Amino acid sequence: MYLTSYQNTYSSLTIVLMLRIAIQKSGRLTDESLELMQECGIDFAKSGGKLKAAAYNFPVEFLFLRDDDIPEYVADGVADVGIIGENVIAEERPSLQRPVDIIERLGFSRCRLSLAVPKGAAYSSVQDLQGKRIATSFPNILNEFLQQHGVQSEIHEISGSVEIAPSIGLADAICDIVSSGSTLLSNGLSEVETIFRSEAVLISRPLSPEKQHIVDDLRFRIQSVGRAKKNKYIILNAPSEALPAIMALLPGMKSPTVTPLATSGWNAVHSVVPEDTFWEIIGKLKEAGAEGILVVPIEKMIL
Ligand code: PRP
Ligand code: ZN
Numbered sequence: 001m002y003l004t005s006y007q008n009t010y011s012s013l014t015i016v017l018m019l020r021i022a023i024q025k026s027g028r029l030t031d032e033s034l035e036l037m038q039e040c041g042i043d044f045a046k047s048g049g050k051l052k053a054a055a056y057n058f059p060v061e062f063l064f065l066r067d068d069d070i071p072e073y074v075a076d077g078v079a080d081v082g083i084i085g086e087n088v089i090a091e092e093r094p095s096l097q098r099p100v101d102i103i104e105r106l107g108f109s110r111c112r113l114s115l116a117v118p119k120g121a122a123y124s125s126v127q128d129l130q131g132k133r134i135a136t137s138f139p140n141i142l143n144e145f146l147q148q149h150g151v152q153s154e155i156h157e158i159s160g161s162v163e164i165a166p167s168i169g170l171a172d173a174i175c176d177i178v179s180s181g182s183t184l185l186s187n188g189l190s191e192v193e194t195i196f197r198s199e200a201v202l203i204s205r206p207l208s209p210e211k212q213h214i215v216d217d218l219r220f221r222i223q224s225v226g227r228a229k230k231n232k233y234i235i236l237n238a239p240s241e242a243l244p245a246i247m248a249l250l251p252g253m254k255s256p257t258v259t260p261l262a263t264s265g266w267n268a269v270h271s272v273v274p275e276d277t278f279w280e281i282i283g284k285l286k287e288a289g290a291e292g293i294l295v296v297p298i299e300k301m302i303l
Helices: 002-011 030-039 067-076 086-095 139-148 182-186 209-229 240-249 275-288
Strands: 019-024 052-054 060-065 081-085 101-105 111-118 133-136 154-157 173-178 189-198 200-204 231-239 257-260 266-274 291-297
Touching (some): 019 209, 030 209, 067 081, 067 200, 081 086, 086 101, 086 139, 111 139, 133 139, 139 154, 139 189, 182 189, 200 209, 209 231, 240 266, 240 275, 266 275, 275 291
Parallel strands (some): 019 060, 019 081, 133 154, 133 173
Antiparallel strands (some): 052 060, 081 200, 101 200, 111 173, 231 266, 231 291, 257 266
16 A cells, blocks of 8 residues: 555655654664664665665655654654653653653663662662762653652752762762663762663654554564564474474464474474573473474564
8 A cells, every 4th residue: 555655656756755763873772773774674875974864665764863852853743753762751751842652662772770879888778868969861760769769869960971970079879871880880889779771662753644654564563573583483303202292382473383204203393482481492392302403583573
């Protein structure tokens, strides 16, 4: 339907309806956001420094922006959807003039928002922060956490390099993004509370049915890619008498495929196994009599 019509119009260079996707220009989300678009089969030329790029084979246009600006650009309609850290949208949502929703969790760029104090500082609970100065770029999330714990602190909002605030005497503690923990370590800080867990998410404003159609197609692709990453395709040989035990271990998308081998009494079994239980299942399959087990990555998985 729209797929054929947009391809026709697109190739004849007529101006067509395009969905505008905001992506972080450079930072923790950038590489994986672009990789995801590629895995979704969306091709475009990203030349360094350019702020805009249109895809060749899907009706989207990318805007490369600072991550902190993305929620507002989506709310204002400059972009239609955006890929952003959940921490950023959670922080900015209360101050947005128009609604913006998380429509898909993307599973990458996982990090946490934590409270940290100088190494060696006395800390037994969040109550110890009563009346203390905390530097952060996330005042809304921090404030909500402190309120929930009945703690009143002085929140100092700073936009970057939060981790140096204690050492220059600006704050007693910080609340900042932690991923590997190396920034805290190199600044002599210890993490004392995790207040928010974050991953990359797709956000959207309410859209026209035409644009919503493109978003639905994009989400369908994202989900197929995500599902594929969480599963492996497995092929093994099994003697017929071992089949019941092996079948019981393999869920498959419906049920495993079993085909007889040229050698009588032997079968090839094909199935799909979730990544997280994969090693456990492999061990059990071997015990049950499986041989020659091949494991293959899945590129897309469509239900
Ligand atoms: C965050 C945070 C720290 C660093 C922590 O900055 O402010 O500087 O990441 O990561 P680590 O635990 O792996 O050392 P971010 O990369 O989000 O940059 P930004 O604040 O400029 O957006
Ligand atoms: Zn940022």
